[in-house]
Amino acid sequence: xxxxxxxxxxxxxxxxxxxxxxxxxxxxxxxxxxxxxxxxxxxxxxxxxxxxxxxxxxxxxxxxxxxxxxxxxxxxxxxxxxxxxxxxxxxxxxxxxxxxxxxxxxxxxxxxxxxxxxxxxxxxxxxxxxxxxxxxxxxxxxxxxxxxxxxxxxxxxxxxxxxxxxxxxxxxxxxxxxxxxxxxxxxxxxxxxxxxxxxxxxxxxxxxxxxxxxxxxxxxxxxxxxxxxxxxxxxxxxxxxxxxxxxxxxxxxxxxxxxxxxxxxxxxxxxxxxxxxxxxxxxxxxxxxxxxxxxxxxxxxxxxxxxxxxxxxxxxxxxx
Amino acid sequence: xxxxxxxxxxxxxxxxxxxxxxxxxxxxxxxxxxxxxxxxxxxxxxxxxxxxxxxxxxxxxxxxxxxxxxxxxxxxxxxxxxxxxxxxxxxxxxxxxxxxxxxxxxxxxxxxxxxxxxxxxxxxxxxxxxxxxxxxxxxxxxxxxxxxxxxxxxxxxxxxxxxxxxxxxxxxxxxxxxxxxxxxxxxxxxxxxxxxxxxxxxxxxxxxxxxxxxxxxxxxxxxxxxxxxxxxxxxxxxxxxxxxxxxxxxxxxxxxxxxxxxxxxxxxxxxxxxxxxxxxxxxxxxxxxxxxxxxxxxxxxxxxxxxxxxxxxxxxxxxxxxxxxxxxxxxxxxxxxxxxxxxxxxxxxxxxxxxxxxxxxxxxxxxxxxxxxxxxxxxxxxxxxxxxxxxxxxxxxxxxxxxxxxxxxxxxxxxxxxxxxxxxxxxxxxxxxx
Numbered sequence: 239x240x241x242x243x244x245x246x247x248x249x250x251x252x253x254x255x256x257x258x259x260x261x262x263x264x265x266x267x268x269x270x271x272x273x274x275x276x277x278x279x280x281x282x283x284x285x286x287x288x289x290x291x292x293x294x295x296x297x298x299x300x301x302x303x304x305x306x307x308x309x310x311x312x313x314x315x316x317x318x319x320x321x322x323x324x325x326x327x328x329x330x331x332x333x334x335x336x337x338x339x340x341x342x343x344x345x346x347x348x349x350x351x352x353x354x355x356x357x358x359x360x361x362x363x364x365x366x367x368x369x370x371x372x373x374x375x376x377x378x379x380x381x382x383x384x385x386x387x388x389x390x391x392x393x394x395x396x397x398x399x400x401x402x403x404x405x406x407x408x409x410x411x412x413x414x415x416x417x418x419x420x421x422x423x424x425x426x427x428x429x430x431x432x433x434x435x436x437x438x439x440x441x442x443x444x445x446x447x448x449x450x451x452x453x454x455x456x457x458x459x460x461x462x463x464x465x466x467x468x469x470x471x472x473x474x475x476x477x478x479x480x481x482x483x484x485x486x487x488x489x490x491x492x493x494x495x496x497x498x499x500x501x502x503x504x505x506x507x508x509x510x511x512x513x514x515x516x517x518x519x520x521x522x523x524x525x526x527x528x529x530x531x532x533x534x535x536x537x538x539x540x541x542x543x544x545x546x547x548x549x550x551x552x553x554x555x556x557x558x
Numbered sequence: 559x560x561x562x563x564x565x566x567x568x569x570x571x572x573x574x575x576x577x578x579x580x581x582x583x584x585x586x587x588x589x590x591x592x593x594x595x596x597x598x599x600x601x602x603x604x605x606x607x608x609x610x611x612x613x614x615x616x617x618x619x620x621x622x623x624x625x626x627x628x629x630x631x632x633x634x635x636x637x638x639x640x641x642x643x644x645x646x647x648x649x650x651x652x653x654x655x656x657x658x659x660x661x662x663x664x665x666x667x668x669x670x671x672x673x674x675x676x677x678x679x680x681x682x683x684x685x686x687x688x689x690x691x692x693x694x695x696x697x698x699x700x701x702x703x704x705x706x707x708x709x710x711x712x713x714x715x716x717x718x719x720x721x722x723x724x725x726x727x728x729x730x731x732x733x734x735x736x737x738x739x740x741x742x743x744x745x746x747x748x749x750x751x752x753x754x755x756x757x758x759x760x761x762x763x764x765x766x767x768x769x770x771x772x773x774x775x776x777x778x779x780x781x782x783x784x785x786x787x788x789x790x791x792x793x794x795x796x797x798x799x800x801x802x803x804x805x806x807x808x809x810x811x812x813x814x815x816x817x818x819x820x821x822x823x824x825x826x827x828x829x830x831x832x833x834x835x836x837x838x839x840x841x842x843x844x845x846x847x848x849x850x851x852x853x854x855x856x857x858x859x860x861x862x863x864x865x866x867x868x869x870x871x872x873x874x875x876x877x878x879x880x881x882x883x884x885x886x887x888x889x890x891x892x893x894x895x896x897x898x899x900x901x902x903x904x905x906x907x908x909x910x911x912x913x914x915x916x917x918x919x920x921x922x923x924x925x926x927x928x929x930x931x932x933x934x935x936x937x938x939x940x941x942x943x944x945x946x947x948x949x950x951x952x953x954x955x956x957x958x959x960x961x962x963x964x965x966x967x968x969x970x971x972x973x974x975x976x977x978x979x980x981x982x983x984x985x986x987x988x989x990x991x992x
Binding site: 244245260337338339357359360361362364365369381382383384385416419422446448449451452 | 750751752754755756757758759827828830869872873874875876877
């Protein structure tokens, strides 16, 4: 069958939506990270605003709740001088039986310029991008298990900030990878940026062998997985996975795969520890590690706003 | 009405006949195949350059009546059948209400007869409301016109019920139609594999099919029940079927046009048209299915026609309703597969004509001897098509109320081979191309 053009790029190969990191050119990623660097200084100014999106309307469409992510997008859009409208769709239209595309059509009629979409179904932002007006840009703020590209980019910004060169790194991603959109976006981004060794670490129920096709080394042993790592990305273990057929208990998971100072000693001495948040202390990571000298979890959050500003201003500047 | 089909390439896959001839028809039956020079016809159809074949027999089509008329209606879907050259079809019992009572089956058959576009052979539900607990009144349903009993896409989780259903059906010689799918492993929206993992879609492992097949085969050994396996999807499933047939178990099987031509890679960027049941698997599975259909391990090719409306399809992949329109694509996709596999036209057509009739067996009564064939004295169910013509599958080109198909020209950019010019059911023209 015929394969279609990557729907997030226009005919010139420019980014018009950010739906996934998969398939993006390395130059596009670096350009976004470079742009984010220029915005970091904005965040330190007294007047934390630039006029790049003045007069534009950004709609936060969160079909799945997330106060944190929504807030960071809101801050980023406001620092770009956009008007921000937050819609908690769970509580409004879909509850009344309105279809996803009807909701999109209605919001488009309100002259939206950008949709920031979070949805529990993998691929939902693709459907929206294919059906919204041509001038509207779509940012995927997390879809099902599929992708969380802005998180992936802020993780890359963090790694570049602390490690400079991607091409010599060993990066270990630990935990519930099968259900993680963050892990998928990180894996794609790390691969594009030239990281030679990406490891996916966890039990077989959470780290399927099929992941190898994405260019990662699958490790079921924690020691093997983090030995010699330059970067460790710990994933949040969702409550519903903590007991059942995926895992017997949070305690057993912590014992096998939780990041403790002892396990961290297996990694490189200058290893950085990342986490997309919110953290489950004592489930995937011990407090002393989360708050310790290797942790860059709070810088991630700071960088996250600059990266989202960079994404929004980049796609708003490109036309379908 | 006496009809002369003149100078066509007459292909009867069952006998191997493939020659230029006239076909004469009177009183709904084929009078002769050869020269029609002396035949006084009321109507002459010039089939020069066209193939005159038996009408197609489709073992799986949902018409969505009763209860789901917003997605499809007898009138539109039987028109689609006729436009696709399909003269007999087996419809599935997962309607609303479920086909578990004789009255519903009689009504459906009556309405179809009035439209006289296509012969309708309903499957009855194997268990009441398809709930997998209580058997339906199989004898009554058979009397009403059911040709077999099916659970469609609702697996019977309780193997005790399954054993009893097969025991009971085999008592009377009824056939049971099962899609092999484990009730628990079958949950998921795409085939397990690299594509589903990459896209973050929940996967259905091959074991969902093979475990169910092994269970079914063991129960067939115990009961001698006649089982038709619907919509095989995996290479491992094909291997189990091949072994079961070699052992002599009374089983037959079909594959859908979708699984025969597509793989999970075709999901692309979450295309809801590719949301199908069973899910599209990998290239090696597709190759095994194609080989098994060619060597007869799989008996029949089916459209798995399932019209789905816009509202149910234009959703995120996992929420989209599975299914695609297919009745009008069956001939073209059989021809394309035949060409790819290096088969003759007759060999390719066999899988959509007399082989499916063989699967139906005695359940279709006297039709068993001539449906799916072109024989003198037999029923005049005929499909006349142009093998050289290509057509573009577009929503406007489809008679079916269901417009979604993975083979749409808009997404594939490819035209399909073979265009139906006329369809005759019992000697009456049911469809004629404009």
